[in-house]
Amino acid sequence: MIRALTGFATRSPWKVIALWAVLGIAMTVLGQAFLFRVTQPSTGEFLPATYDSAAALKVAEEHFGAEPDANPLTMLVARADGAKLTDADERRIDDEAAKLARREVAMPKPKDAPPFTQDHSQVPRVSPAMTAPDRSFRLLAVELTGNPMDPGMQDLYRAFRDHARADFAEAGLRTGFTAGLADTVDSADAEKTRSTVVGIAMLVVIVLLHVLVFRSLLAALLPLLVVSVIGGAAAGAVVGASLLTGIQLDASTPQLINVVLIGIGIDYFLFLLFRFREQLRTRPEQTGRAAAAEVAGRVGTAVTSAALTIVAAFSTLAVASFGQFRVLGPAIAVSVLVMLLGSLTLMPALLAVTGRKMFWPSRGLRREPAEGMAGRMGRRVAKRPVTMVLASLALLGALAAGLAGMRMDYGTGGGGDEKTASARTAAEISRALPAGVSDPTTVFVTASGGGPVDPRALGGLSKALAAVDGVGQVAPPVPSQDGKAVRIDLFLTADAHGQQARDLVSGPVRDTVTAHRPDGTEAHVGGTAALFADISAAVSGDLKLVFPVAAGLIALILILLLRSLLAPLVLMISVGLAFAATLGASALVSEDLLDRPGVNFMLPLVLFLFVVALGTDYNILISDRIREEMEKPGPARAAVARAVRHTAPAIATAGLVLAASFGSLAVNPNPGTQEIGFATALGIMLSAFVLSIVLVPALVALLGRSVWWPVRPRRADDRTAGHHGHDRHHGHNGPAEHEERSLPVG
Template sequence: MPWLVLGLWVVLLAVVSPFAAKLSEVQNDRAVDYLPASADSTQVAEIQDRLPGGESTELVLVYHRDGGLTAADRTAVEAQIAEIGQRYRLAAAPEGVPSPDGTTLMYPVASNGPGTDEELRDAFVERVREVAHSEGGLTVEVGGSGALATDAGKVYDSLGGPLLYTTVAVVAVLLIVIYRSPVLWLVPLVVAGIADFLSMGVAYGLNQAFGTTVSGQSSGVMTILVFGAGTDYALLLVSRYREELRRIERPYEAMRVALRGCGPAVLASSGTVAAGLLCLLAADLNSSRGMGPLGTVGVLCALLAMLTLLPALLVLLGRRVFWPLVPAYGSEPKQRRSLFSAMGSSAGRRPLTVLAGGAVLLGALALGTLNLPGSLKQEDSFVDKPESVAAMETLGRAFPGQGTQPISVITPAGRADATIAEIEGRQGIAAVERGRTGGGWTEISVVARSAPQSAAETATIEALRDALPESYVGGPSAEQLDLKDTNARDRLVVVPIVLVSVLLILVALLRSLVAPLLLVAAVVAVWAASLGIGGLVFGPVLGFEGTDPGLGLLSFVFLVALGVDYGIFLMHRMREESLAGAEPTAAALTALRTTGGVIASAGLVLAATFAVLLNMGLVPLVELGFVIAVGVLLDTFLVRTYLVTSASVALRRKVWWPGPLSREPAHPVEPPPGEATDRERVAVGH
């Protein structure tokens, strides 16, 4: 049977191999690719693609000398601009705009040559940077939306390798520490890598079949989930398999019993995570909606690999895979005082005190959300400042309080003159220029008097949209505004769906209303506290200038889904103990003692895998990784061990209301001899 499973996996990998390698080809990371089809800025981008010349790649060349530009500088600048105009097809002849202090020259440059091809766009940007070079104290920086997109693409393209290698290294170190074996750690790690390869092929298939959005963020998170969740499932299976090898002589039979024992809990927990992630399909934002299916693919591929391929490999390798701590048939594990026994005892003695103290602590941490910085601007999205951002900062200093990137207005061609007159007559407008016409539409370029993505420019964009109902208003600043508004809408829609879905699943699994409400309340409190810690760290410690608009929704979905995942392990074991006749307090403490090690190990691995995102070059990924990693640790070592256990002890049988377990038994049931001993084995590290 194990050889048959291996054969099927070989066939499966051969089928998906051609598709897995193509996932990066369908990855899109432009701002408009993240937006819903109904957004104004999305409509602008799509119409621009259809105008003569196609989509325009817009750059801003920023020439600067601290002491003021000299005549020689201006001659050198004109020569470079002329060379760019001769080499490349530009939409219009660039005209320089000098700064009031005479230190800076700004040259807007636009080309329709690259169109929507990101490789051609990147090549154009890099060639312009080669021509526009600094010399003799005269510095030049290439910025604008086209350069910003190219620099962002470089960061996203660099995520794949470092993200995978760092994740593998982190998981490998943790598995070596947990298993204390020079061999065993490698097996689940290899299986997780195979599951990740499978998930890439499935994700590409979803994109081709259903148009699922694939972004650098969603594909990176998918890899994190494969290794994090997959390793969690491996920890549960291997710990149970190790124990069964002490009772059962043949590894194949021991694995069958282990799968029957932990399989239902793993299936239930993975199903809950998948259901929570799929709720993101209700989001209007393309990037969030795409994150749901890709995250689900990662979890399900990890589940499939860990419940089929991992057991087959472990059976074929036999007991020697556990060397040097080989679980001999008929042996007993070394008994040691469990940390979770001590923690459970403290929670059992004063449950209400522990519960109140924990609630106050989480509430105090949640107050840190008041210190979260405002919405993240596009130029502040990089951990290390690229050239395009440096260019915009130079412009901001040279042209204080003035617009330095255009707002694109797409209006019906027959109303172009009236639209231009309406725009010119409004406050906050510095310049208006007619653009291309085609397909019944005319493009108008508008420059605001206020700085990009400032409150004043945002007000100008909103005023233009109100005054021009027949037109679409887009451009880089409008895209960021639409991202913020759409994320706000998605939070109102997706959060209730996630809560209701997870609650219904828990009710079905635990046959109770109180226990599911307790778990959901706990994970919501963890989410709020984690965001609060982020508010205390992002600005004051890390120096981030803003918070990603999607952080609240994505962190909520992941923390609720993953937190409930661990809650299922604890409460399911508590229910088993109660069904076996254990008194409520004993059931809660035994459940903590027997599952605490597994949950702690799994929580450490999952938190570490999400912490890998802290090393990536994009602020949104760093913020997401930080909040989820902190949330998982809070959930593992505070909420699961102390608060949920304390609440269960305090509520006693009421925690299972209105199910049969909520009622006192007419005759106490004694567990069969030896059964309690088996259930009370500590799962990890023996």
């Protein structure tokens, strides 16, 4: 199947290129046009209905008109001269709020807007909330509806903010906005320049790496172009699948898919390019098309196995209970399958068309390169495998020590550093009111039989909640319009995004609600703190399920690819060590160096999948080449040395490219995304430079051909002699033979 695809691509390259060009453009347009219509901004929608906060969200939607894509904001209004608010000021603020609530905010539509752009124009919900006890400001509750990650929705918020600011300024008042969409937009605006610079820098680094390695501008630029085309098609496929199935994506999924595709796509092209250049050097008489066909057929097997490893790993997320994981896994799996198809068709077709021109003006095809660092490393690993194994284990063990005492942070990554206008507004509010005013915890009470609920019967519950340590204020009960539900807002003294608030809500608050709710009623606790308390429980259960299932599937793929039981065990142990070392190092950086409350709750699972799956890519490449070299005459350690010499440059370059791709996430304004970017980049570097170039080859050098048990690769001299013992009696010179016989096994 694999050779059939690569063979067709190299026989009819122009047809394949034309098909991908059309497909890439069409699917890219589809993906951009409908991306934000298939993403779900509300994390609560991904929780199973059995969780308390999910049940509270359902009550809010059914009885209080809350919408899944609603964006609640807190608007602060104060006198421009800094004086205390008068009664006349409060009436003026409420009058202006009423005007805002009647006026439609039109969405600005740029000339270069893509087709099918969604119009977010709407009339916002604006209502008075409360005045600070010291009368320094008055708060208004604002709600805009739409996906906060959609640039169009962000532009709509900017338009509303500017209109409101101008209207209140005419009355001698100043405004500030915080929470939700305000945080997102202010962070994006503050980081826009840096994000652009980092994106450009990442592309420059990738291009320069290719130029330094291949000495060719075409070989440097073509991988980026190809990956962009295939990536656009993959993104369109994910969006199309979401539209057809009605399953919405998490807001962070598109960015993760983009990073994954850039990284693995360039990796796969690099594997082909390095082997293609090697083929042209060793077979100068061969045509470019014939060389492309032979290389694509050979490397295609390793690339397919590597891609299927990622697909299998992420597909296991489908068994997770937390919906954010459940949609992330299949989405990445679909995109990787599209990238695999492109790697087996479009990439070989381009090699067939360009041939030796791919490496122009480099003269590297005319001569065999010097041994270089890769050759010296190969000889060192083969000569001193025990030393290399111990050094690798010492490094990985030292980093893994950070796992001791590691803590999880289930927050959103928000901070009160006051670097943005939104953060400064939140800080101003918290100096006069409880920290949770802008993001309250809400108790929803309904009748067990679905009948009406009397708010007056909830006085005991409100009084009990007010007595809970950590609850700064309890708002009066508010009945729904249909009278079948009542909401009670709690303003906590702790930040709703922090661990203290989550502990408070999941413990004392829920215990109090259970103990004091009236007979015949049901009560659920919702809000940000309650939501992330439940997410912590869901994720903890998913980690225990996904880890072993993913490891089992990856091991099965390795067994089928390597036709061995011992080699997959060696690879799985090595990537397990890399995962532990990466997570431990991330904990040290987050908790000790950056003084954060813990590592992001998604990090262990995402890191496990990326490091184990992507790290296995490099292990597959080196293992496949070692097996190929062991089929040639000579001792096993010499085969390891040759494999490292030929493969280390491809692995090193691919590792640097993939690390740069993930490392770009480390400058994201969200600390959780920063952690994922840094940790994944570190894990990729460890996988490439420690595991695949040093540890795995050294272990194979120690085990010899027995590592492939029960199906050992047969050497060429064995096959020509017709029996296994031929080379022992008539074969190689004494030192080489002694080297192989002296191995512990094999």
